[in-house]
Amino acid sequence: MLRKIVCLLMIFIGLGLPGAEAASSELTSIRWSVHNNKNDGSRMLRLVIDATAPVTAATEFVDGATPQLKVTIKGAIPGAGFGYVALKSELVQGVVGKRAPYDSSQLVISLSRALDPSEYKVFVLKKDPQNKKPDRVVIDLFEIPEAKFSVSPGLEDKTIVIDPGHGGSDPGAIGPNRVYEKSVTLAIAKRVEALLEQKGASVVLTRDNDRDVYPGTDATDAQELQARVNVAVKEKADVFVSIHANAAVDRTASGTATYYTAKTAYDLRLAQALQRGMVLAGGLEDDGVRQAGFYVTKRSRIPAALVETAFLSNPREEQLLNSPAFQQKIAVGIVNGLEEYFSSATGGDK
Ligand SMILES: [Zn+2]
Structure with missing residues (x-):
């Protein structure tokens, strides 16, 4: 069972009082600056819009072929300095101010791509006569540097992030005999870790016990999943594999499947190799490789796949998923798949 992306987000921010929103106020200029963070290589792009009177700002992210961040500024009309901005970056394709x-x-x-809510911040600041600053709206965009990953033969020296699906407050699917998806995914992930380490890979699990990955207990689905993606960012991983067990209302549904999002040249290749490995080692029905927009496969900037090892809703497969013997088989399949993936291609840009 998987979580979905929240693609529309609206945030209203404002300090202005209704009486202060006089139609006569104007936006006088748009300024921008870039701030580099030497610690993590990230950049912040800051846009500042000056106004002649207090304003309020409402922000809306609209996903689409060209995703857009729209900031509506209430209480001020465009002045001479509010219009087109000659600004382009890896993330920003264009900026236009209008009435x-x-x-x-x-x-x-x-x-150039969809933004996660953690990647931008919009707020208003009041006039500051002491520092000669007018009323203004500030828009901060946080750019994470492009991911570098390696695709070369051999598991040695590769950094592999394994994500045991669900955990902590989220049990995932629950089988007819009360086997929890979060327990099965963790057991398989630990076996994958041990096997990969034997082959010289550096392995990081997004969680190594029964917990939520996002710190705190009240995370949104997106925050929890982004926290898993962030592990791969932090570790500068070469590949990301999320382990799950499937569920369906039809208890006879069975087999193994692998999902990917075609965002790098290697996602499909990775999914195919993992699927082959799991079907050969696990021996279940081959439900194929499928494209999907799951959060972790879409938002991780490196080749990524999400494996549905077997159906927890199917009593026979639930029993298998709960058995150390099958967990080991599937783990071997995942490791064989990773080995095949790395050996079948040379590339990446690390
Ligand atoms: Zn799941």
């Missing part, structure tokens, strides 16, 4: 209904203005930032 919006009801004496408002809108800044539209066109993006």
